[in-house]
Amino acid sequence: MNARRIKKAIRRISLLPKNKYLYKYLINKVKHFWYKFRKSTKVAYPQTIMLELTNRCNIACVTCPREYEYGKAMAQGTISVNQAKKVIDELWCRLDSIGLTGMGETFLFKEIEEVVNYIKSKNRGIIISVSTNAVLPDFIERVKPLIGKNLTLLRLQSMTRLIMIFTIRLSLNWRFKN
Numbered sequence: 001m002n003a004r005r006i007k008k009a010i011r012r013i014s015l016l017p018k019n020k021y022l023y024k025y026l027i028n029k030v031k032h033f034w035y036k037f038r039k040s041t042k043v044a045y046p047q048t049i050m051l052e053l054t055n056r057c058n059i060a061c062v063t064c065p066r067e068y069e070y071g072k073a074m075a076q077g078t079i080s081v082n083q084a085k086k087v088i089d090e091l092w093c094r095l096d097s098i099g100l101t102g103m104g105e106t107f108l109f110k111e112i113e114e115v116v117n118y119i120k121s122k123n124r125g126i127i128i129s130v131s132t133n134a135v136l137p138d139f140i141e142r143v144k145p146l147i148g149k150n151l152t153l154l155r156l157q158s159m160t161r162l163i164m165i166f167t168i169r170l171s172l173n174w175r176f177k178n
């Protein structure tokens with residue numbers, strides 16, 4: 001374990017809820033390691049989840065599963081803030097991290113700040129990550145309210161961007177969606 005990970009773990013421990021939820025969190029952790037140790041087929045509650053706020057996207061990378069047959073056949077939509085809160089309500093007390101990511105561009109979800117604030121209101125220690133293609137015209141404006149405030153990690157899909165650049169140069173098979 002390197003220094004960064006140790007620092008992260010200490011921060012995580014220091015921000016664990018100091019109430020009845022700590023018990024649920026710890027029991028679940030113990031179960032997780034116990035099942036793993038026993039090589040059991042049982043699993044503990046999830047400690048990390050991906051919550052897809054939207055599966056709409058503003059671009060169409062040729063390498064994206066969305067562009068495959070089954071991707072094109074999938075229904076597209078956006079979760080409501082209340083639905084997102086319901087998922088968080090059910091799971092937060094055992095979670096270490098939440099990825100607000102799916103098969104879409106998360107920053108198209110206009111209420112992202114509200115969802116991030118809601119997670120943090122449950123437990124400031126939950127690590128929140130967002131994957132983004134970072135090419136929305138007003139991307140900076142959308143990210144700004146979250147930086148240094150509640151968003152713990154912003155992970156740019158740099159490979160996606162690289163692939164897109166190559167795609168433009170090589171085949172022009174790339175387009176913006178309305």
Ligand code: SF4
Pocket residue numbers: 057058059060061063064065066102103104105132133157160
């Ligand atoms: S940005 Fe991501 S979700 Fe959107 S088309 Fe590209 S790979 Fe797919």
